[in-house]
Amino acid sequence: MGEGRPGVAATLRALNGALGRPAALWVKESGARNLRYRDFLAPRAALSAAFPGGQVPPEAVSAVPSLRGPAVLPLRICRQTPAGLAVQVHRPEAFQRLLGPLPGPPAPAAGPRTGCVVLHCPALRSSPAALRPRHLRSVLLADHLAQLLRAQGVDVRLVPALSEERSWDVLRQLRICWPSGSGGSALTDAISALKAALGRCPCATTCEQGPGTAEGVLSKVHLKSFVEQQGLLGYDPNLDVLLVTESTLRSLAELQEAVLQCPVSDPTALPASHFPSSSCCSIVHVVNCEEEFQQQQLDVLWRILDPGAHTALQKHLVCGPVKVTSPSSPIGADQYFQLRKRQMYEASVIKYGELAQDEAWTExxxxxxxxxxxxxxxxxxxxxxxxxxxxxxxxxxxGTKSGAFVMYNCARLATLFSTFQRAVEQGTYPPLPPVSELNFSCLREEGEWLLLFNYLLPFPEVLQQAAQLPPPSKGIRITASTETVCKFLIQLSMDFSSYYNRVHILGEPFPHLFDQMFARLQLLGAVRDVFHSALATLHLPPLSQI
Structure with missing residues (x-):
């Protein structure tokens, strides 16, 4: 082939280029009804705005099917329709190019790193007993975002390190991978250096211990005047005086140490799609909305005490509130986990009977x-x-929108392939032939094209977009689209389930049916790999059976 793996973005760029207009005229179809007639559409309204009378030059229309490029889908036909200019993909060739080498899971360790991000989660500075569902949300977000960034080749540092003497069972139970450690002498030295900087700071006044002074307060720092002098945007106008303690400086020292461990020193090494241009790593504070004010205080204090390029790159990823209905008392993260586990067990017993009470079901x-x-x-x-x-x-x-539904469909795929493998060992079916020998023109079901076009094709771009942290036009808040991964998996599960319930994959062992069965197995093997890769960003192992 030599044309590389097709992609949505590359195909849209080629289509827009073919019409000779800088505007993005084309859209990818995704609904099953429209995909019966077209795969890409330049809507009539967009064409009317770009061409006189909405009339595209005939030579431009006739040139579209011949478009070629490293990641451009093979196009079959382009024609005028009442809805606009419609394009259909040459589907057998698209199946061949996408299913040739199976899309495997991302390899975070492969290739050079393309930047560094420090993800700071202040919720983990409290004791495990104080962790509430609202804190858990920011921790899970940071854990998921770290995996997405690593899959894109970004070096990620997680702060703070967990104190080893504390029991963080709920994090282990939720498969959250977070570093632990005490910091050692380097952290002590960093705290001392920050104390010295605090003593020299014109915004700070030393606090003498005495009546009315909170215990452990080292200094009062006037944040508001600094924010106004520097013209900083996006900070809470109520920021005023911060009482600095040893614990405050320890938090900053941990962030400093994480920055020093980042390997990035070349501004060209940071991809602009993820970070602003800089010679340092990016620092993202992942906080719930109730912690945002306190984290802004620390942000400004760090800027005052360490006026380096990295402190100017601090951004805040803020989680919305978590409202818990009907609690008899405030519920902790551990209680929340145990409650959901009990509900899952009870529901499994109802659905699967005594099987769910077997020890093997515990995991x-x-x-x-x-x-x-x-x-x-x-x-x-x-x-x-x-x-x-x-x-x-x-x-x-x-419910089709639950994580359990996704895991169930992943297990259905595992069962399908184990059943096929047993049938091969028993001599019922021949082994799956090499990809080059498969006949993808057998894939004519509507659901087969839906799985390829809506999931296998855009999957790498879904992961890439979910990991992007675009800098804000102003201020310190950033947003991430990490929810697209869960939504992608839910929608994939729904469309796969619909297809799997309708189509019999392992048919009668007649040679004239093998071509279609093998092509379908190749398609579903790729779907299985997409499931596994996406679930890996959530630290969820695929289940072999339910």
């Missing part, structure tokens, strides 16, 4: 619980409110 139910909680927390845009209905069992095994 399955643990994984389903983690999936349910992660999807509950991460499938909503991070800046929006989440409502947790603790009395509602629909989070467990029911």
């Amino acid at each position: 399955v139910i643990d994984t389903l619980t983690v999936a349910a909680i992660r999807f509950e927390m991460l499938s909503t845009a991070h800046r929006s409110q989440i409502t947790l209905d603790l009395e509602n069992n629909s989070i467990s095994t029911k």
